[in-house]
Amino acid sequence: MKRTIVLTLALALGVVAGVAKADFVFGTPTNLGVTGNISDIEGSPSISADRLSLYFTRIGSATMSKADIYVTQRASTSDPWGEPVKLGPAVNSSYYDGEPSISSDGLSLYFGSQRPGGYGGADIWVTTRATTSDPWGEAVNLGPTINTEADDTDVCISADGLSLYIDSFREGGHGGIDLWVATRETPSDAWQEPVNLGTAVNGLSGDSAPSISADGRVLFFSDFFSPRSGGQGGGADIWMTMRATVSDLWREPVNLGPAVNSFALDAHPDISTDGSTLYFTSSRPRTVGFSPLWQVSITPVVDFDGNESVDLVDLVMLIDAWGTDDALCDIGPMPWGDGTVDIEDLRVFMTHWEKESMQNPQ
Numbered sequence: 001m002k003r004t005i006v007l008t009l010a011l012a013l014g015v016v017a018g019v020a021k022a023d024f025v026f027g028t029p030t031n032l033g034v035t036g037n038i039s040d041i042e043g044s045p046s047i048s049a050d051r052l053s054l055y056f057t058r059i060g061s062a063t064m065s066k067a068d069i070y071v072t073q074r075a076s077t078s079d080p081w082g083e084p085v086k087l088g089p090a091v092n093s094s095y096y097d098g099e100p101s102i103s104s105d106g107l108s109l110y111f112g113s114q115r116p117g118g119y120g121g122a123d124i125w126v127t128t129r130a131t132t133s134d135p136w137g138e139a140v141n142l143g144p145t146i147n148t149e150a151d152d153t154d155v156c157i158s159a160d161g162l163s164l165y166i167d168s169f170r171e172g173g174h175g176g177i178d179l180w181v182a183t184r185e186t187p188s189d190a191w192q193e194p195v196n197l198g199t200a201v202n203g204l205s206g207d208s209a210p211s212i213s214a215d216g217r218v219l220f221f222s223d224f225f226s227p228r229s230g231g232q233g234g235g236a237d238i239w240m241t242m243r244a245t246v247s248d249l250w251r252e253p254v255n256l257g258p259a260v261n262s263f264a265l266d267a268h269p270d271i272s273t274d275g276s277t278l279y280f281t282s283s284r285p286r287t288v289g290f291s292p293l294w295q296v297s298i299t300p301v302v303d304f305d306g307n308e309s310v311d312l313v314d315l316v317m318l319i320d321a322w323g324t325d326d327a328l329c330d331i332g333p334m335p336w337g338d339g340t341v342d343i344e345d346l347r348v349f350m351t352h353w354e355k356e357s358m359q360n361p362q
Helices: 002-013 312-320 343-359
Strands: 024-026 041-047 053-059 067-073 097-102 108-113 123-128 152-157 163-168 178-183 208-212 218-222 238-242 266-271 277-282 293-300
Touching: 041 266, 041 277, 041 293, 053 097, 108 152, 163 208, 218 266, 238 266, 312 343
Parallel strands: 041 097, 067 097, 097 152, 123 152, 152 208, 208 266
Antiparallel strands: 024 293, 041 053, 053 067, 097 108, 108 123, 152 163, 163 178, 208 218, 218 238, 266 277, 277 293
């Protein structure tokens, strides 16, 4: 009966014809093509929910202690990025301002700054606007609950606006710099005291630049300040840790491997809302005139049996796993799944089946 029901759903979604293993894979990193001076230092990308606006930090070669936040935009996800624009004086000061994180509604921008009026050498601030067409308002310090006498700079706001991930040198950590998370009940409530993510995530070497996926199940970060063992070299790598649900503990972090990390410096990851693209900073060679901002695709592996074809055998395997937490067939709606094999996974499966059928018609 289960197979009959799911096969009917598959046909309703449009079965066509003809990949094997599961989980997800990274594509080949590509430069974003954002224009800039070859001597500029740029990084810390933050992509908007619609993937049409990209915020990042730019440090001019003449003023290494001064950084500003810029934004580049595009008309569609298939269009090139436009000329970067520096955000106005409500956001950027005459001091270091960087590491932006844009909220999912595009109305709040969190960032780190060394401007006066804070609680440490660097604090986390936020600027807001009424609509995405309005200018940014005057930046506000997040206060002593979030900021300490230690440096607090890199920040990532969760998709629901209820969790704020930061890196900090504050007391109570396990390395020189650790990853922490502050939560609140509603967007109008005050932030609670940040909690250390623990030794399962934070190593002795130091961890920074967090980026939380929209479903809250995957956390990307980098070992920018002090490389941890097991990396690819080059001074910094990007890592990820997963958890079964937002109520579960984080698992041991894993290195993204040579598909993403190079022998150059690779850091400051930012995951798109749909989980399909990871944006990051890299010092690997680039074309003159293009900034060191890169992206890499993330794709679920749909060829469950490994025969290099998406076919009926894979569909039957998905049907047999229906309603379970089988990681092999849990491929949607995020590339890493959602913990249950269901209609979301069938939708993703059918998309890949149809794509392969078009590429390899009988």
